Amino acid sequence: xxxxxxxxxGLVQPGGSLRLSCAASGFTLDYYxxxxxRQAPGKEREGVSCISSxxxxxxxxxxxxxxxxxxxxxxxxxxxxxxxxLEPEDTAIYCCARAFDCTGEYTYWGQGTQVTVSS
Numbered sequence: 001x002x003x004x005x006x007x008x009x010g011l012v013q014p015g016g017s018l019r020l021s022c023a024a025s026g027f028t029l030d031y032y033x034x035x036x037x038r039q040a041p042g043k044e045r046e047g048v049s050c051i052s053s054x055x056x057x058x059x060x061x062x063x064x065x066x067x068x069x070x071x072x073x074x075x076x077x078x079x080x081x082x083x084x085x086l087e088p089e090d091t092a093i094y095c096c097a098r099a100f101d102c103t104g105e106y107t108y109w110g111q112g113t114q115v116t117v118s119s
Contacts, residue, residue: 006023010114020096029077034098036070037094039092093113
């Protein structure tokens with residue numbers, strides 16, 4: 001069964017850090033680019049970051065550049081999103097999804113994990 005399972009979300013104070021995980025099962029993550037997306041209440045979904053299949057290239061939304069880092073461990077079939085200096089505006093449900101490349105169509109999505117940044 002194909003699955004992408006996100007974990008690592010939670011409640012954190014402004015300025016804090018979280019690391020999100022996107023674990024794949026039922027397929028080999030090596031062959032896919034993985035993107036992280038988020039959706040806040042009342043807002044459209046936005047792309048946060050993406051990493052290519054071999055990890056050779058990454059991209060970030062302007063709003064998270066310098067604060068978030070995406071990386072992958074293909075041996076663990078997992079992609080991570082390290083989030084530092086979190087701001088209340090980062091509060092959202094974060095989902096990961098797979099594509100053949102970061103600019104392509106994302107065809108499989110996880111269920112998401114809630115991130116709340118609040119004092």
